[in-house]
Amino acid sequence: xxxxxxxxxxxxxxxxxxxxxxxxxxxxxxxxxxxxxxxxxxxxxxxxxxxxxxxxxxxxxxxxxxxxxxxxxxxxxxxxxxxxxxxxxxxxxxxxxxxxxxxxxxxxxxxxxxxxxxxxxxxxxxxxxxxxxxxxxxxxxxxxxxxxxxxxxxxxxxxxxxxxxxxxxxxxxxxxxxxxxxxxxxx
Amino acid sequence: xxxxxxxxxxxxxxxxxxxxxxxxxxxxxxxxxxxxxxxxxxxxxxxxxxxxxxxxxxxxxxxxxxxxxxxxxxxxxxxxxxxxxxxxxxxxxxxxxxxxxxxxxxxxxxxxxxxxxxxxxxxxxxxxxxxxxxxxxxxxxxxxxxxxxxxxxxxxxxxxxxxxxxxxxxxxxxxxxxxxxxxxxxx
DNA sequence: TCCAACCTACCGAACGTTAGGCAGGAAAAC
DNA sequence: GTTTTCCTGCCTAACGTTCGGTAGGTTGGA
Numbered sequence: 114x115x116x117x118x119x120x121x122x123x124x125x126x127x128x129x130x131x132x133x134x135x136x137x138x139x140x141x142x143x144x145x146x147x148x149x150x151x152x153x154x155x156x157x158x159x160x161x162x163x164x165x166x167x168x169x170x171x172x173x174x175x176x177x178x179x180x181x182x183x184x185x186x187x188x189x190x191x192x193x194x195x196x197x198x199x200x201x202x203x204x205x206x207x208x209x210x211x212x213x214x215x216x217x218x219x220x221x222x223x224x225x226x227x228x229x230x231x232x233x234x235x236x237x238x239x240x241x242x243x244x245x246x247x248x249x250x251x252x253x254x255x256x257x258x259x260x261x262x263x264x265x266x267x268x269x270x271x272x273x274x275x276x277x278x279x280x281x282x283x284x285x286x287x288x289x290x291x292x293x294x295x296x297x298x299x300x
Numbered sequence: 301x302x303x304x305x306x307x308x309x310x311x312x313x314x315x316x317x318x319x320x321x322x323x324x325x326x327x328x329x330x331x332x333x334x335x336x337x338x339x340x341x342x343x344x345x346x347x348x349x350x351x352x353x354x355x356x357x358x359x360x361x362x363x364x365x366x367x368x369x370x371x372x373x374x375x376x377x378x379x380x381x382x383x384x385x386x387x388x389x390x391x392x393x394x395x396x397x398x399x400x401x402x403x404x405x406x407x408x409x410x411x412x413x414x415x416x417x418x419x420x421x422x423x424x425x426x427x428x429x430x431x432x433x434x435x436x437x438x439x440x441x442x443x444x445x446x447x448x449x450x451x452x453x454x455x456x457x458x459x460x461x462x463x464x465x466x467x468x469x470x471x472x473x474x475x476x477x478x479x480x481x482x483x484x485x486x487x
Numbered sequence: 488t489c490c491a492a493c494c495t496a497c498c499g500a501a502c503g504t505t506a507g508g509c510a511g512g513a514a515a516a517c
Numbered sequence: 518g519t520t521t522t523c524c525t526g527c528c529t530a531a532c533g534t535t536c537g538g539t540a541g542g543t544t545g546g547a
Contacts, residue, residue: 118526118527132409133409133410134321134323134406134407134410136321136323136324137323137407137409137410139501139502139503140502140503140504141501141502141503149526149527149528150527150528150529151503151504152504152505152506152527152528152529152530153526153527153528155503155504155505156525156526156527157526160503160504161503161504209408209409211406214465215406215461216406217465218461218462218464218465219321219398219402219403219406219407219461219464220321220324220406221396221464221465221467222319222320222324222396223320223321223324232465233465233466236462236465257481260474260477260478260481261478261481261482263462263471263474263475263478264455264459264475264478264479264482264484266458266462267455267458267459267461267462267475268451268454268455268458268459268479268484269458270458270461270462271453271454271455271456271457271458271459271461272451272454272455272458274402274405274406274454274457274458274461275405275423275450275453275454275457277405277406277408278401278404278405278408278419278420278423279420280408284450287447287450288450288451288454290447291447291448291450291451292451292455292484294444294447294448295448295451295482295483295484296482296483296484297455297479297482297483297484305492305493326535326536326537327536327537327538328535328536328537336492336493336494337493337494337495338537338538339493339494339495339496339538339539339540340492340493340494342537342538342539343491343492343493344492347537347538348537348538
């Protein structure tokens, strides 16, 4: 348990936060999850705010790596745009979980400052990557790529939120399909 | 205070829930808001779950009236579609608040059953109205109106969520404009 | 006389957090 | 090579606060 306890805590906290939010993240439950006592978490994180900020940062660091890997692996920007909603879909499949960024945006007013600062990271990473890929695919003019990337990110987030409220992944799929039909996403 | 205390509580609870969620809604704070003691709330609502469900139900009942009134007043479906995002925009202007439906979708796993049931009401009302207006405006084929309505609702919700995380209403406006440019919303 | 509306005074549970201690392995001192 | 020191990782036990909720009393108008 010891050498990677910090990582184990981070991963468990992320999963819980994606299901119940930062407010729904309890030290006692989290500790039980990873097999230690609540007080022991303080050996790895100075406070709940610190833990939350670390989880948030790790979250967008991971997605940055994942998105770049996808682009490198396929080498096809259009295919990337087709696959992009899959990252959100997987959260839903995994226990009807939400993107941590969406949860933090909702809980924004209740978050400690350090977490508020990290909230934007995930969106920034997604939007920058989408803008780049949109231009590569020739789907939009470079000038409009940022705005379109933001629109896609926001719309996909909204689709995930809606599907969660129905506990129904197929609603997410249908929404993505509508985004394609309407022209928001390349068809 | 007495005759409309129940209404006062409902309204105050709605406002707090739109800022801090159901979990962030405290009986003591809520009571202080409306000028009574926490225990007195139990004279009007049997439990927090009951209060939450009543707030949620009232929320979508109100929007149903509001949307129908808009259509009747303007008589112009295209103008209605142009005005539609305004209801979400107003929440942001009013203390960076979120649509209650989005908050409940995020908190879904933490909500009492009665509230989970009410969560869908708001979305249903919006989607039904949008589908009707889209057909009236001739913007989509009747067969596709439901799907497009859902897409618009989800996308606008996502735009509100994104703008909230930046505490910046202009981000919402920019996103709506992108939805128009891309063809999701009629231009 | 009665009842709705509100009160005071609690309850048990859960929360984040702290103090202080114990085991054990690595590093330092002899 | 042995002993001592020290640090890491975890523990138990409690802290004060806040939570939703309850019991029972007071008050004022119909």
